[in-house]
Amino acid sequence: MHEVFLDTETTGLSFRDGHKIVEIACIETKDFIATGNVFHKLINPKRSMPDAAFNVHGFSEEFLEDKETFDQVADEFIGFIERKTIIIHNASFDLGFLDGELELAKKNKIEKKMVIDSLEVARNKFPGTSNSLDALCRKFNIDLSRRIKHNALLDCELLREVYINLLDVKEPKLNLSSNNLAQNVSVAKEYNKKILEISEAELKKHRTFLKNELKKNFY
Numbered sequence: 001m002h003e004v005f006l007d008t009e010t011t012g013l014s015f016r017d018g019h020k021i022v023e024i025a026c027i028e029t030k031d032f033i034a035t036g037n038v039f040h041k042l043i044n045p046k047r048s049m050p051d052a053a054f055n056v057h058g059f060s061e062e063f064l065e066d067k068e069t070f071d072q073v074a075d076e077f078i079g080f081i082e083r084k085t086i087i088i089h090n091a092s093f094d095l096g097f098l099d100g101e102l103e104l105a106k107k108n109k110i111e112k113k114m115v116i117d118s119l120e121v122a123r124n125k126f127p128g129t130s131n132s133l134d135a136l137c138r139k140f141n142i143d144l145s146r147r148i149k150h151n152a153l154l155d156c157e158l159l160r161e162v163y164i165n166l167l168d169v170k171e172p173k174l175n176l177s178s179n180n181l182a183q184n185v186s187v188a189k190e191y192n193k194k195i196l197e198i199s200e201a202e203l204k205k206h207r208t209f210l211k212n213e214l215k216k217n218f219y
Contacts, residue, residue: 003029003085005160007152008094009057011045015100020045021070022059024098025152026080032164039080040153042067058149071105078107086110089133089159091117118163125166133158140165 005027012019021043028037042064049061088094099109122131129135133155137144142161146154 001083001085002035003032003087004081005029005156005163006081006086006088006094007155007159008097009059009150009152010097011047011049011053013093015097018047019053019097020047021097021101022049022053022064023057023152024073024077025156026077027153027156027160028080028084029160032160032167034160037080038153039077041073041077043073044069056150070101074102074105074107078102081110081114084114086115087118087159087163088115089117089155089162090119091115118159118166121163121166133162136162136166 007025008021009023010019010021022045023043024039024041026039028035028039042059044064044067046069047061049059049064054060095110095112095115102109119131122136126139134144134147136142137158140162142158142165144158147158
Protein backbone atom coordinates (compact mmCIF):
# COMPACT_ATOMS: atom_id res chain seq x y z
CA MET A 1 0.00 0.00 0.00
CA HIS A 2 1.07 3.57 -0.63
CA GLU A 3 1.30 6.18 2.11
CA VAL A 4 0.67 9.92 2.05
CA PHE A 5 2.39 12.35 4.41
CA LEU A 6 0.06 15.34 4.78
CA ASP A 7 0.27 18.81 6.29
CA THR A 8 -1.73 22.05 6.13
CA GLU A 9 -1.24 25.70 6.99
CA THR A 10 -4.23 27.79 8.10
CA THR A 11 -5.40 31.27 9.08
CA GLY A 12 -5.89 30.20 12.70
CA LEU A 13 -6.43 27.42 15.18
CA SER A 14 -10.04 26.32 14.60
CA PHE A 15 -12.26 25.86 11.56
CA ARG A 16 -15.29 26.36 13.82
CA ASP A 17 -14.07 29.89 14.56
CA GLY A 18 -14.15 30.77 10.87
CA HIS A 19 -10.51 30.02 10.05
CA LYS A 20 -9.54 28.43 6.74
CA ILE A 21 -6.83 26.40 5.03
CA VAL A 22 -4.22 28.37 3.06
CA GLU A 23 -1.86 25.55 2.05
CA ILE A 24 -2.16 21.78 1.58
CA ALA A 25 0.77 19.49 0.85
CA CYS A 26 0.93 15.72 0.40
CA ILE A 27 3.95 13.55 -0.40
CA GLU A 28 3.23 10.04 -1.66
CA THR A 29 5.51 7.18 -0.63
CA LYS A 30 5.63 3.42 -1.00
CA ASP A 31 7.16 1.63 1.98
CA PHE A 32 8.10 5.18 3.11
CA ILE A 33 10.26 5.81 0.02
CA ALA A 34 9.10 8.87 -1.95
CA THR A 35 7.51 8.00 -5.30
CA GLY A 36 7.89 11.51 -6.69
CA ASN A 37 4.12 12.13 -6.67
CA VAL A 38 3.26 15.32 -4.80
CA PHE A 39 0.06 17.29 -4.23
CA HIS A 40 0.74 20.90 -3.26
CA LYS A 41 -1.71 23.81 -3.40
CA LEU A 42 -1.82 27.33 -2.03
CA ILE A 43 -5.43 28.18 -1.20
CA ASN A 44 -7.32 31.47 -1.26
CA PRO A 45 -9.15 31.47 2.12
CA LYS A 46 -11.52 34.27 1.08
CA ARG A 47 -10.94 36.02 4.40
CA SER A 48 -8.40 38.23 6.16
CA MET A 49 -5.07 36.91 7.39
CA PRO A 50 -4.43 37.44 11.13
CA ASP A 51 -0.97 38.71 12.02
CA ALA A 52 -0.34 35.67 14.23
CA ALA A 53 -0.92 33.28 11.31
CA PHE A 54 1.12 35.42 8.89
CA ASN A 55 4.04 35.33 11.31
CA VAL A 56 3.92 31.51 11.26
CA HIS A 57 3.77 30.80 7.52
CA GLY A 58 4.31 34.15 5.78
CA PHE A 59 1.31 33.97 3.42
CA SER A 60 -0.45 37.33 3.16
CA GLU A 61 -4.05 37.95 2.11
CA GLU A 62 -2.76 39.78 -0.99
CA PHE A 63 -0.43 36.91 -1.95
CA LEU A 64 -3.25 34.36 -1.78
CA GLU A 65 -6.01 36.36 -3.46
CA ASP A 66 -5.32 34.96 -6.97
CA LYS A 67 -4.97 31.33 -5.80
CA GLU A 68 -7.61 28.62 -6.17
CA THR A 69 -10.25 28.14 -3.49
CA PHE A 70 -10.57 24.82 -1.66
CA ASP A 71 -13.66 23.71 -3.57
CA GLN A 72 -11.70 24.13 -6.83
CA VAL A 73 -8.98 21.69 -5.73
CA ALA A 74 -11.12 19.32 -3.66
CA ASP A 75 -11.57 16.62 -6.31
CA GLU A 76 -7.86 16.53 -7.14
CA PHE A 77 -7.02 16.31 -3.43
CA ILE A 78 -9.49 13.47 -2.85
CA GLY A 79 -8.11 11.57 -5.82
CA PHE A 80 -4.56 11.93 -4.53
CA ILE A 81 -5.22 10.53 -1.04
CA GLU A 82 -7.77 7.88 -2.03
CA ARG A 83 -7.05 4.32 -0.80
CA LYS A 84 -3.77 5.37 0.82
CA THR A 85 -2.62 5.42 4.45
CA ILE A 86 -2.52 9.07 5.53
CA ILE A 87 0.12 10.09 8.08
CA ILE A 88 -0.38 13.43 9.84
CA HIS A 89 1.34 14.98 12.85
CA ASN A 90 -1.36 16.09 15.31
CA ALA A 91 -4.05 14.74 12.99
CA SER A 92 -7.03 16.19 14.87
CA PHE A 93 -5.94 19.72 13.92
CA ASP A 94 -5.57 19.11 10.18
CA LEU A 95 -8.61 16.82 9.97
CA GLY A 96 -10.76 19.46 11.68
CA PHE A 97 -9.98 21.86 8.84
CA LEU A 98 -10.01 19.31 6.01
CA ASP A 99 -13.31 17.76 7.05
CA GLY A 100 -14.83 21.21 7.46
CA GLU A 101 -13.68 22.30 4.01
CA LEU A 102 -14.80 19.02 2.43
CA GLU A 103 -18.23 19.36 3.99
CA LEU A 104 -18.61 22.88 2.62
CA ALA A 105 -17.61 21.56 -0.80
CA LYS A 106 -20.26 18.80 -0.44
CA LYS A 107 -17.63 16.03 -0.44
CA ASN A 108 -17.19 13.02 1.82
CA LYS A 109 -15.01 13.45 4.88
CA ILE A 110 -11.69 11.63 5.21
CA GLU A 111 -11.99 8.06 6.48
CA LYS A 112 -10.48 8.03 9.97
CA LYS A 113 -9.45 4.38 9.62
CA MET A 114 -6.99 5.46 6.92
CA VAL A 115 -5.28 8.04 9.18
CA ILE A 116 -2.25 7.51 11.43
CA ASP A 117 -1.41 10.29 13.90
CA SER A 118 2.37 10.39 14.20
CA LEU A 119 2.03 12.54 17.32
CA GLU A 120 0.29 9.64 19.10
CA VAL A 121 3.02 7.28 17.89
CA ALA A 122 5.66 9.65 19.30
CA ARG A 123 3.84 10.06 22.63
CA ASN A 124 3.71 6.29 23.06
CA LYS A 125 7.42 6.00 22.30
CA PHE A 126 8.59 9.08 24.24
CA PRO A 127 6.03 9.71 27.01
CA GLY A 128 6.45 12.84 29.11
CA THR A 129 8.63 14.72 26.59
CA SER A 130 7.96 17.32 23.89
CA ASN A 131 6.89 15.57 20.70
CA SER A 132 6.38 18.51 18.37
CA LEU A 133 7.76 18.08 14.86
CA ASP A 134 10.67 20.39 15.67
CA ALA A 135 11.47 18.51 18.89
CA LEU A 136 11.41 15.14 17.11
CA CYS A 137 13.64 16.45 14.33
CA ARG A 138 16.18 17.53 16.93
CA LYS A 139 15.86 14.19 18.73
CA PHE A 140 16.63 12.30 15.50
CA ASN A 141 19.27 14.79 14.25
CA ILE A 142 17.18 15.79 11.22
CA ASP A 143 18.30 19.05 9.58
CA LEU A 144 15.94 21.94 10.42
CA SER A 145 18.00 24.70 8.79
CA ARG A 146 15.49 25.14 5.93
CA ARG A 147 12.55 25.62 8.30
CA ILE A 148 12.62 29.41 8.65
CA LYS A 149 8.82 29.61 8.30
CA HIS A 150 6.22 26.85 8.55
CA ASN A 151 5.79 25.36 5.10
CA ALA A 152 3.44 22.43 4.48
CA LEU A 153 5.52 20.81 1.75
CA LEU A 154 8.77 20.96 3.74
CA ASP A 155 6.96 19.77 6.87
CA CYS A 156 5.70 16.71 4.96
CA GLU A 157 9.27 15.74 4.09
CA LEU A 158 10.44 16.34 7.65
CA LEU A 159 7.53 14.26 8.92
CA ARG A 160 8.48 11.40 6.59
CA GLU A 161 12.00 11.38 8.05
CA VAL A 162 10.67 11.59 11.60
CA TYR A 163 8.17 8.78 11.07
CA ILE A 164 10.81 6.45 9.63
CA ASN A 165 12.85 7.04 12.78
CA LEU A 166 9.82 6.52 15.02
CA LEU A 167 9.27 3.11 13.44
CA ASP A 168 13.01 2.29 13.40
CA VAL A 169 12.77 1.58 9.67
CA LYS A 170 16.43 1.75 8.68
CA GLU A 171 16.76 -0.53 5.65
CA PRO A 172 14.78 -0.83 2.39
CA LYS A 173 12.36 -3.74 2.27
CA LEU A 174 12.83 -6.50 -0.30
CA ASN A 175 9.76 -7.66 -2.19
CA LEU A 176 10.29 -11.37 -2.84
CA SER A 177 7.72 -11.74 -5.61
CA SER A 178 9.02 -12.79 -9.02
CA ASN A 179 7.79 -9.54 -10.56
CA ASN A 180 10.25 -7.61 -8.42
CA LEU A 181 13.22 -9.95 -8.67
CA ALA A 182 15.29 -7.62 -10.83
CA GLN A 183 14.62 -4.72 -8.46
CA ASN A 184 15.56 -6.86 -5.45
CA VAL A 185 18.85 -7.88 -7.07
CA SER A 186 19.61 -4.22 -7.70
CA VAL A 187 18.93 -3.35 -4.05
CA ALA A 188 20.94 -6.31 -2.83
CA LYS A 189 23.94 -5.22 -4.87
CA GLU A 190 24.04 -1.99 -2.92
CA TYR A 191 24.72 -4.04 0.23
CA ASN A 192 27.07 -6.60 -1.38
CA LYS A 193 29.60 -4.69 -3.39
CA LYS A 194 32.04 -7.57 -3.88
CA ILE A 195 31.64 -11.34 -3.84
CA LEU A 196 34.70 -13.17 -2.50
CA GLU A 197 35.49 -16.64 -3.80
CA ILE A 198 37.35 -18.99 -1.44
CA SER A 199 40.05 -21.14 -3.00
CA GLU A 200 40.28 -24.91 -2.48
CA ALA A 201 43.59 -24.45 -0.61
CA GLU A 202 41.91 -22.04 1.85
CA LEU A 203 39.02 -24.46 2.37
CA LYS A 204 41.50 -27.27 3.10
CA LYS A 205 43.29 -25.13 5.72
CA HIS A 206 39.95 -24.27 7.31
CA ARG A 207 38.94 -27.95 7.58
CA THR A 208 42.30 -28.82 9.14
CA PHE A 209 41.93 -25.97 11.64
CA LEU A 210 38.45 -27.13 12.69
CA LYS A 211 39.60 -30.75 13.01
CA ASN A 212 42.47 -29.83 15.33
CA GLU A 213 40.69 -27.13 17.35
CA LEU A 214 37.55 -29.15 18.04
CA LYS A 215 39.65 -31.79 19.78
CA LYS A 216 40.43 -29.27 22.54
CA ASN A 217 38.24 -28.90 25.58
CA PHE A 218 37.39 -25.19 25.85
CA TYR A 219 35.30 -25.65 28.99
